[in-house]
Every structure is written in C-alpha cells, then in structure tokens.
Amino acid sequence: MKSKSTLxxxxxxxxxxxxxVSPFEVPITFSNRGLYKFSRDNKLSFDLSEQKFKWLHLNDKHDRVVRFILGLPDAVKIEKVDIKGRKYSEIGISKGLKNSKYILGYTIPYNYKIIQKADKKRTLSILHPYSQLMWVSFYDKYKDLIIYYMSKSKASLRKPVKISACKFIDRR
Incomplete structure (x- = not known):
C-alpha cells in the first residue's frame, strides 16, 4: 500500500x-456556482482602490454580457486596457456611474418566492451580482481584519478563526 500524499x-x-454572500436558507435548486465560475474564469473583479470593475476582454459581445450581469446601461462606457500583455475591459465607478442610479453599492436585489409550507410562501432576496463582486473584493482586502476583530468580539453569530483551506488527499 502506497503512502498517502496531501496537497x-x-x-x-x-x-x-x-x-x-448567499442567504443562509437557499433552496436546493439555487446555486451561485455560475457567477463564481464566470467571475473566476473571466477574471471579473472589482478593484476597491481604483473603484473599477475589470475583466478579460474577449470581444465586444462578451463585454455586453458582463455589462448585463452588472446591470449597467449601454451609456456606461467600457474602456480597453493592456495589463501585463493581456487585454482587459474595465468600467470605472467615477467615470460614468457617478451621476446615475448605479452609485457605489446601490442595486436592487433579486427577490424570489419560495415555498415555506404547503400553503405558505416567503420572499428570499439575493444580492445583485454587482454587489456580490464588490463583497469579493471587500473580503479579500479585509479578511485578516475580519478575523482579528471577530476574535475580540463576544457577541457574534459566526466567528471566523482562520481563512479556509482545502486539502486534497491522494490515497492511491
């Protein structure tokens, strides 16, 4: 028997x-995996310091898909930039969103009716993708501070103690 290796x-x-970013009680049919995979594969992110959404530029149709996901009107201009030899598209909050309803963090969540009991429904609200991507940047930038201040708190429903890790164990 071979020894197991851990990666x-x-x-x-x-x-x-x-x-x-998802509500605690989501239906089994709901998953945020699509937005996760899309944002990871396309390097779609929000830069907190520059106040910009950035993503890999594939073509203009792809840019329109990202604009649709973010819920932005056609009037918002998409700029093309070159970062380390790769083409990216970006939308700056201060350039084009400042005087519109898309001020930093202002989006309408998606509301769904779910069955709570046989004769009763309730509303489940899910953050708009625009806000979810901002949260990704927030967590990435402040993860250490979140853990530190949560360790000092005596009143918390959740108490993170470390950044999650994943291990793959090969037991061939």
Missing amino acids: SINLPKERVLLSE
Missing part, C-alpha cells in the same frame, strides 16, 4: 460567492 489547495478569492 494543499489555495482557494481563489471568488470562493466568497459560494459561501458568504
């Missing part, structure tokens, strides 16, 4: 979309 896997910052 530590660093989870991408987008993992927040799978665990932190």
